[in-house]
Amino acid sequence: MTIGAWLSFRGRIGRQSWWLAYLLPMIAxxxxxxxxxxxxxxxxxxxxxxxxxxxxxxxxxxxxxxxxIWPMLVGAIKRMHDRNRSGWWIGAQTLLLGSLVLLTWQVDQRGRLHDPIVAAALIGAAAGVGVLSLWVFIEINVLRGTRGFNRFGPDPLVTPDMALWQQTAPDAWQQPGWPPQSPPGWKSPPPRQGCWNGSPPGRRD
Known part of the structure; x- marks a missing residue:
């Protein structure tokens, strides 16, 4: 994977590429x-x-x-693409999580964090963001991408040689000259007279 591809939002990546090329380096x-x-x-x-x-x-x-921040967003969005889902889900999660943190800080600065109504609203918002974050986590870290092509590109687990084989294999199996073609002007012979046509023949003494 080149630096340009590593920083580009286009395309798809599998779970192994996400873990080894994005997640583990960012943890380090x-x-x-x-x-x-x-x-x-x-x-x-x-x-x-x-x-x-x-x-x-x-x-x-x-x-x-x-x-x-940029590589983590790139990797997460490409994993969503691999699941045939829009990368805007990652943007929505990031925006909601940041807004929740900022709102909690503002409420705490004004001394209203212990207000029951404000606390209930913050807990509800946190629960919603938590459910969304859990779903995104499962999508990008656990589940396999869609098999074959989707709207964001080819399957990253299928190499170009495998893709070419899948496209040409059915034709390659067909032997040349099969099925045999009838020669020009050839017609099938007419049915023979007196052949049994399905009804039992008459009995002779």
Whole structure:
């Protein structure tokens, strides 16, 4: 897989490509980001400003976090394409999840998080986003893509050689010159007279 294909929203990918080319590398990047952030925070003494190295670690962790968003969206959308579903489901999930986090933060800042009505509304919204996220998780991580072509492209599990074989195999099985053709002007012979036509023949003494 080239870098252009890795960053492109077009096409489909299977579960193995999703796990090995997108999910596991992003997990490794997240681990590096977490380690860099923890190191930068732990090195700063209370009441003292961070050094240039500590600030550099913070910038590096923020940059890696931003750069990892695009590949994760690309991989998830391609997996939805493999399931013959629109990639906008990933956009909807991301938008709703971000909106829920932002709304919860705003409510907490205004001190209304303990209001029963507000809390019930947030719980309902969180339940809806959770159901959508669970469905998306199963779609992109567990289920196999549609077999053969769909509206987003060919099956990623079928190699070009296999696709060519599937297209040409029925014709290749047919032997040349079969079925045999009758020579030009040839007609089938007329039925013989006196042949039994299905009724029992008369009895002779």
């Amino acid at each position: 990047v997240s681990a590096v980001v977490g380690a860099a952030y923890s190191t930068s925070v732990g090195m700063a003494a209370p009441g003292m400003s961070r050094s240039v190295g500590q600030q550099g670690l913070l910038v590096l962790s923020a940059l890696l976090s931003l750069l990892s």
